[in-house]
Amino acid sequence: MKATFRDVKADIMAKITSGEWAPGGLLPNEMDLADNYGCARATVNRAMRELADEGVIERRRKAGTRVRQAPLRQARFAIPIVRAEIEGQNAIYRYALVKRAVLEAPHWLCARLQLAQGSTVLHLTCMHYADGAPYQFEDRWISLSILPQAEAADFSTLGPNEWLVATVPFSDAEIAFSATAATSDLADYLGCSKGEALFTVERSTWLKGEAITFVRQTFRPGHRMTTRY
16 A cells, blocks of 8 residues: 555654654655655655644755754644534533624725725624623624625524634634723623723634635633643
8 A cells, every 4th residue: 555645744753753864964855755655756745745834844945855953833723613612611502693794895804804995795793602601702704705605604503603614714814812991882792891801812814815704702701712832
């Protein structure tokens, strides 16, 4: 059986971690590796690309591929699913669609997502609950240029977060974290006092340069986010 790119990647990693291929050392070329593993050169190329993306090796045209002197630690970002987050806390999840409207994208959104003026977007506001208590308020904008099917999608029972993850991949993301003082509306939605500090996440995603969505997620007081890399 021919080696898969995962087999090749795993073996290269094993050689690097064992010290057989030392930091700064030159790796064999792709043709030689393909012969050694009994696979196509494209298989080796994919394994090498992933290792380069992960900061383990460094590839340079005409200079070959070397083990990095100091491997990079790169953040890998997966879109979090609020349902999974809540159920992972052994709480009962509930979702509610608050408002829905098809609009011309406001100027600030066009600038944020690099949308053409006059672009049409779907604007959704939603609530997510844990054991009946407010957990997250979601303010979502979806570009109908790349996702015209969103206009007909039923968001009354399925949140836009889950729908987007199941419908379209993304190639680029921008994320920001901040503290927000609760407005009157947010205080009502999240069951807190006006002016209370709330944790807010803003996220924009694109697919090959074309905007998909911008979302502002505001969490109930005391929310804490933990990440690993």
